[in-house]
Structure formats: structure tokens, C-alpha cells
Amino acid sequence: MxxxxxxxxxxxxxxxxxxxxxxxxxxxxxxxxxxxxxxxxxxxxxxxxxxxxxFARVLSDELAKVAQAVPVESFATEDIGEYAGRVYDYHRERPELTRLLRWEGLAFDGEVPDEAQRREYYGHKTAAVAAGQEAGAISQALAPDHLLFLILAIAGWWSAMPQLARMVTGPESEAEHARRRASTVTAARRLAQEESH
CATH class of the missing domain: 1.10.10.60 (Homeodomain-like)
Structure with missing residues (x-):
């Protein structure tokens, strides 16, 4: 055999x-x-x-999985709130990625393995934000890279700090997850919303 x-x-x-x-x-x-x-x-x-x-291979593979599961091309045509909701869903279903990223942050003081390649990965997402800003679909109040980071933080922090989420918003349940997801979508949209004059 x-x-x-x-x-x-x-x-x-x-x-x-x-x-x-x-x-x-x-x-x-x-x-x-x-x-x-x-x-x-x-x-x-x-x-x-x-x-x-x-460890580098594991993290690289897990990041490739999230990139494939939660793709984005341009926020000129895609809803940034729904993107944040999909990121929330992914982290809820696969909390290992958030844990791996937190461990990586603790284990490495400087550059992490595959950092140049990963910068390209996040650069693509930042470009999607910039495209949305250039098209007037989302606000230019925040720089594209900062807006992307904040959207990812809002969507991922629930699974990064489950104990804090539980203490602040109560125990996990399907109803609570629906509420958290809705808040994530709303917060992302508001962060990206053009101010009306």
C-alpha cells in the first residue's frame, strides 16, 4: 500500500x-x-x-483559508458592512485563526514569518477600501489602511476576547450572535459612511 x-x-x-x-x-x-x-x-x-x-506554515494556510472564504475586490461595489459581517461569521466558526494571530503577536517582537507576503494580502484589502473611497461609496474621513484595520478589529474582537464579550453582552446564544453580527455590520457601515452636509 x-x-x-x-x-x-x-x-x-x-x-x-x-x-x-x-x-x-x-x-x-x-x-x-x-x-x-x-x-x-x-x-x-x-x-x-x-x-x-x-507555525509559519499553519498561519499562512489559515490566512489563505480566510482570504478564500471572505474575498473582497472593491468597496466601490461591495458593502463594507456585509464584509465585516462575513469576517465576524468566519471568526465565529473558526476561532483558531484569531488565537493563532494573538499567539504570533506574543511570540514575535519584530517581523513575523512571511510578513512581506502578508503585507501584500492586506494591501489588496486596503486597495479595496481606497477604491470605495475614490468612488465616493465610503468616507475618506479615515485613511484606507486605518479604516480596514478598524473594520477587521470590530469583526474579529468578539472571538479574540470571548470572555470579555460574555461579561459585557451576556452568554453566547444564537440570538446573541445575531445581535453581535448586526452590531458589527452597523458599526462598520457607520465608520465608512460619508457624512451628509
């Missing part, structure tokens, strides 16, 4: 997402990732190198 290399890599990456999201890059061991994936530790090293390289 042939060895399913791609399937094994997928198992390792899935296990690594869970382990890194739970314990961070410093608190996770390659042994625990290997055990969770059902492979020996040497296989993890052979496929992905050391722990820093595996």
Missing part, C-alpha cells in the same frame, strides 16, 4: 492548528503534534522542518 504523503501532511497541519491555537508556538511540542496526527515525530520534522517553520 502506498504511503499517503499529502493525507499525512494534512493530518499534521490539522493537529498543528489545534495545538498551536491552544498552546501557542512556545507551549506546543512537536511530540504532541505528532501524537495528535498519529505519526512519528521524525515525519513532522521531515515534512515541515522545525517548530517555527511549522
Amino acid at each position: 502506498a504511503w499517503d504523503t499529502e493525507g499525512t501532511k494534512r493530518k499534521i497541519l490539522d493537529a498543528a492548528v489545534t495545538e498551536f491555537a491552544t498552546h501557542g508556538p512556545d507551549g506546543t511540542t512537536m511530540e504532541r503534534i505528532a501524537t495528535a496526527a498519529g505519526v512519528n515525530k521524525e515525519r513532522v520534522y521531515n515534512y515541515f522542518g522545525g517548530k517555527p517553520a511549522l
Whole structure:
């Protein structure tokens, strides 16, 4: 029987997402990732190198998933509020990404792995905001990069700080999630709204 290399890599990456999201890059061991994936530790090293390289790969893959799941081309034609709502939905369904980003912020003082590539990813989203501003669809009161950052923060903070969300707005429920999503959409639209004169 042939060895399913791609399937094994997928198992390792899935296990690594869970382990890194739970314990961070410093608190996770390659042994625990290997055990969770059902492979020996040497296989993890052979496929992905050391722990820093595996963490970078995991985060890169998770960012690619959100980019594919929540695409945006231009806020000249797309509703920035609905975009924020879709970002909220994604983070609610996949809280691992927010946890991975928080761990990354704690683990790295300077540039993070793949930072240049990730700047391009966020640059595309900033360009979508700028296009909306140039078309007059959204306000120019904030610079495009700041507006994008604030929209992402509004949409993602609920899953980044679930304990704070619970203390402020009450326990999670479908009704509460609907309320949080609606507030996220409204806040994003208001941030981006042109002031009437």
C-alpha cells in the first residue's frame, strides 16, 4: 500500500492548528503534534522542518483559508458592512485563526514569518477600501489602511476576547450572535459612511 504523503501532511497541519491555537508556538511540542496526527515525530520534522517553520506554515494556510472564504475586490461595489459581517461569521466558526494571530503577536517582537507576503494580502484589502473611497461609496474621513484595520478589529474582537464579550453582552446564544453580527455590520457601515452636509 502506498504511503499517503499529502493525507499525512494534512493530518499534521490539522493537529498543528489545534495545538498551536491552544498552546501557542512556545507551549506546543512537536511530540504532541505528532501524537495528535498519529505519526512519528521524525515525519513532522521531515515534512515541515522545525517548530517555527511549522507555525509559519499553519498561519499562512489559515490566512489563505480566510482570504478564500471572505474575498473582497472593491468597496466601490461591495458593502463594507456585509464584509465585516462575513469576517465576524468566519471568526465565529473558526476561532483558531484569531488565537493563532494573538499567539504570533506574543511570540514575535519584530517581523513575523512571511510578513512581506502578508503585507501584500492586506494591501489588496486596503486597495479595496481606497477604491470605495475614490468612488465616493465610503468616507475618506479615515485613511484606507486605518479604516480596514478598524473594520477587521470590530469583526474579529468578539472571538479574540470571548470572555470579555460574555461579561459585557451576556452568554453566547444564537440570538446573541445575531445581535453581535448586526452590531458589527452597523458599526462598520457607520465608520465608512460619508457624512451628509
